[in-house]
Amino acid sequence: MKSEPDAYSIDDLKRDGTEPWDGIRNYQARNMIRDDMRIGDDVLFYHSSCKVPAVAGIAKVASEAYPDPTQYDPRSKYYDEKSSEENPRWFLVDIAFVRKLKRPVTLKELKEHPALADFRLNQRGNRLSIFPVEKKHWELILSLE
DNA sequence: GCCAACGTTGGC
DNA sequence: GCCAACGTTGGC
Numbered sequence: 001m002k003s004e005p006d007a008y009s010i011d012d013l014k015r016d017g018t019e020p021w022d023g024i025r026n027y028q029a030r031n032m033i034r035d036d037m038r039i040g041d042d043v044l045f046y047h048s049s050c051k052v053p054a055v056a057g058i059a060k061v062a063s064e065a066y067p068d069p070t071q072y073d074p075r076s077k078y079y080d081e082k083s084s085e086e087n088p089r090w091f092l093v094d095i096a097f098v099r100k101l102k103r104p105v106t107l108k109e110l111k112e113h114p115a116l117a118d119f120r121l122n123q124r125g126n127r128l129s130i131f132p133v134e135k136k137h138w139e140l141i142l143s144l145e
Numbered sequence: 146g147c148c149a150a151c152g153t154t155g156g157c
Numbered sequence: 158g159c160c161a162a163c164g165t166t167g168g169c
Contacts, residue, residue: 002166002167004167026152027152048166048167048168049166049167049168050167053167053168107168124149124150125149125150125151125166126150126151126166126167127150127151127152127165127166127167129166
């Protein structure tokens, strides 16, 4: 899962323990949250749009998917007037802190590693804020910390 | 700040 | 359903 550390970093998650992952407004990401994510699933926490983009830590899924309350709040920047409580459009899961990596594994390192050529984050035009990580990629990334 | 690569919107 | 215009993401 990607997060801009200026908005919410791995240190914020460490402080908070558990956090509702609100604000996802992309249908592909929504579908993965709603249909594929399960309690206990491991998550790589990636810092994007910052000075040193990097995998910063590990989290885990801490709830089933449920409707994102910010979609109903007219004051929220995530407000969606076309959504309703009867027919919610956007979902989220709670995310729990597990640990920080011993050191951040930077995007640069990921790009340089031949075994990660087919890792989604390295592929052109990847803009999804959430995507599944293959076991082999998970293990390789953690071997770099 | 630039720009590539999307995704979304809306006219037709 | 097509596609141009526009908005967003995110690395650099």
